[in-house]
Amino acid sequence: MPTPDRTSIEEITAAAREILEAEGYSGLTMQAVAERVGVRAPSLDKRVRNRDDLVRLVAEATFRDLGAQLNALPATTDGHKDILELANALRAFGHAQPNAFRIVFGASPTTVPPNLELIAHSVAALLRISADLAGPEQALNAARTFTAWAAGFIIMELGDVFNLGGDVEDAFHYGVTHLALAVHSDRA
Amino acid sequence: MPTPDRTSIEEITAAAREILEAEGYSGLTMQAVAERVGVRAPSLDKRVRNRDDLVRLVAEATFRDLGAQLNALPATTDGHKDILELANALRAFGHAQPNAFRIVFGASPTTVPPNLELIAHSVAALLRISADLAGPEQALNAARTFTAWAAGFIIMELGDVFNLGGDVEDAFHYGVTHLALAVHSDRA
């Protein structure tokens, strides 16, 4: 006799994301998710292979949201302005969802890379701006330089490892403007 | 009747570092460390407050080693050469101790910042090179830009999140050379 479903992948993922930010990475337990969606822990196994799989679901959903936000930014003809806006948006995203941000950028113990088309779509805006600044030949290198810097900065900021004083806000602005100039210099 | 010590903070820290790299962050358990140093888990409590404290010990020891390695690099009069060597050394360190590297740079769930003098000593070489390239005024901003980029790049590389093809080696070299040019440009 079939039993009606009491939860879904979507509900489980949403619950996991909330718990991750509220309770931290170690607080994201199968039992906590199960309780929130109203089932017992073993019942999650029907939709989620194991805890790593749950983390992967969170990472993919987060990455999708991040890509949507970055791609929705207005595109101007000024690459320097666009990259600053993109950096600010990425930073705001990291501050809003610090624990998910760490997972997406490989900083978490568990990392399962999302599928290629999701990646390609999520980095579209960054690649466009990078090509605009650095030229098509160096677009990927420029995009990776931006991403590495921004992800590293935000992860360190969230981890509270900027401990030598100075203005962190100023350091972020310094970084993005100098990076833009650097990757642009090849085209001069 | 006093009992002779059967272990020490140093031995515990060394064991923890080995286990961290061999078994991953979640494999770094009090029980595993206790077994390796030859005591029962509760006995660790005499020297280590809790698991977070154990992680802090690992982070500090790792940071100390990293600083020593970076400060031991030969200093030339060519800031561009020096920063490339430093970036390469940092990357080699990250590849040799990926899990500890993540903890040091705030990418891990638990982050307890080490004491200030340890930080100041460990980043001495980087600050010298940054001042050489960007001038004393912008040395801290330049150092933070370098560190954020390098840490982000290495964390992403270790997390295997560079999934769009291209040459990752080339991207690293592109990044460090363009960063050096960018922070140097203010002095021109």
Next chain:
DNA sequence: ACCTGAACACCGTTCAAGT
């Protein structure tokens, strides 16, 4: 077909009891 309780092997942490 889905969900459950029970069970198992872990984990960190506390604490009274040993030496």
Next chain:
DNA sequence: ACCTGAACACCGTTCAAGT
């Protein structure tokens, strides 16, 4: 003074039993 076993409250995961 240090170490231990026992205990407690967790955790992920498996699985036979229920509906």
